[in-house]
Structures are given as C-alpha cells and as structure tokens.
Amino acid sequence: MSTISLSSTTAPSRSKLFLQGAIAMLPLSIAVIPWGLLAGSYAVESGLTIIESQALSAILFAGSAQLVATGMIKAGASLTTMLLATFFITSRHFLYSVSMRSKISPLPLRWRLALGYLLTDELFAICGQQSDKQFNRWYALGAGLSFYLFWNLVTLIGIFAGSYIPSMNELGLEFAVAATFIAIVIPNVKSYPVLAAVVVSLILAVVCSYLGIESGLMIASVGGMFAGYITESLKGANS
Numbered sequence: 001m002s003t004i005s006l007s008s009t010t011a012p013s014r015s016k017l018f019l020q021g022a023i024a025m026l027p028l029s030i031a032v033i034p035w036g037l038l039a040g041s042y043a044v045e046s047g048l049t050i051i052e053s054q055a056l057s058a059i060l061f062a063g064s065a066q067l068v069a070t071g072m073i074k075a076g077a078s079l080t081t082m083l084l085a086t087f088f089i090t091s092r093h094f095l096y097s098v099s100m101r102s103k104i105s106p107l108p109l110r111w112r113l114a115l116g117y118l119l120t121d122e123l124f125a126i127c128g129q130q131s132d133k134q135f136n137r138w139y140a141l142g143a144g145l146s147f148y149l150f151w152n153l154v155t156l157i158g159i160f161a162g163s164y165i166p167s168m169n170e171l172g173l174e175f176a177v178a179a180t181f182i183a184i185v186i187p188n189v190k191s192y193p194v195l196a197a198v199v200v201s202l203i204l205a206v207v208c209s210y211l212g213i214e215s216g217l218m219i220a221s222v223g224g225m226f227a228g229y230i231t232e233s234l235k236g237a238n239s
Helices: 003-005 012-032 032-044 050-060 065-076 079-089 091-100 109-118 121-127 137-164 175-188 192-211 216-238
Strands: none
Touching: 012 032, 012 121, 012 137, 032 050, 032 065, 032 137, 050 065, 050 137, 065 079, 079 216, 091 121, 091 216, 109 137, 121 137, 192 216
C-alpha cells in the first residue's frame, strides 16, 4: 500500500500521507494492546502513582524498557542500574538510526528530533525497508505519532485497570511482548547477517534464561549485534 501511494505520479497531500502512515501502523498498534495494558498495570503495582506511571509511557516510550524499569523499581534497584539496563535494552535503536540515516539526515532539525523520538521497533518495521525515494516524512510522522498516542492511551487504560484488577500480570499478557517482536522480526529476515543476528540472539537468550543469568537480555542483544556485524563483514570480504 505504502509503496504504491508514495511512488504515484500525483503526489499525495501531507494530510493524506499522514493518514496513510497511521493506517499502516494500525495493525501493530492493535497488536500491542495486551503489552500496553500490562505495562500500565505493572507500573501501578510497582508502587508508582498514576501520574508517574503515565509519565513513564509518555517520556520513556519503550515497552520492553518500561517493563524492566518498573520491575527494577519494585525490586528496589538503584538508579544507575536502571539507567544501564534501559540503555542496553534500547541500544538496538542505534542500529535503527544508522540504517535510516540516509532518509532522516537531509531533514530539518525539528524533523530529525521528532522522528528520532518516535523511532520504535514498529516504526522501523514500517519505514525501515523503504528506499530513500519511497520514504516520506509525513507518512513516517503519521505512523510514529499514531503509535505514540495509541500506546499512551492503552497504558493509561492499563493503569486504571491495574488499580481495580489485581495481579493483571498473571493473566498471561506478557506473551504479547514476544508475539509482537516475532511479528516484527520474522518478515525482515531477508539476509544472512540478519538471520545470524536473530539466531545468535535467540540461542543466547534461551541459554541465559536456562542458567538463570539476570543480564541475559543484554548479553543476547550484544551477541546478536556482533554476530550480524561479523557476518556482514565476512560477506563483504568474500564478495
């Protein structure tokens, strides 16, 4: 849908492109409803107030990092530990930004800041595979901003639901986290470096979970990035 509309000989209006981006993001927005409900309710259960819980979604805007951060708050972890964990969990966004640099760098500063803040796994899944010619700032803004508003709305519902429905984290909603990432990652496994990164991350995550290593998520993330980089380097050397 996006490729056809963006490559049309008649350039769509800004509002139409914005709406197309929001519509393209809608399936992924719906997919994270259980995840958002869990993030909101878990924040309340961790001892945060309603305002603090909602501010976490509005400012941090990172589902996996929010869940980890609220869990560490509940466990009484230090601020330094939480910042380091959040940094490593969201470090994949560095790769996203490098991949999309050719699309974003020509834009004015206000656009770079806005799209950089709205850059999530979901937005990268929508716009990351577009060519520089296909990419449109208004389309990306529509996709990113609609997801931001949807995420904050769902987490707000989760916050109030968590206040009245105890132990929402025991309803199995956390599976939405894994399901969402599977839906995002699998369609993008189109090269050996990406395949290597996914396989190594998967193996390391399972091994660390089996061994009870608390920093397994960070180890799997870093290991996957190195595997992808090494595979890409070997591929370039042999070509």
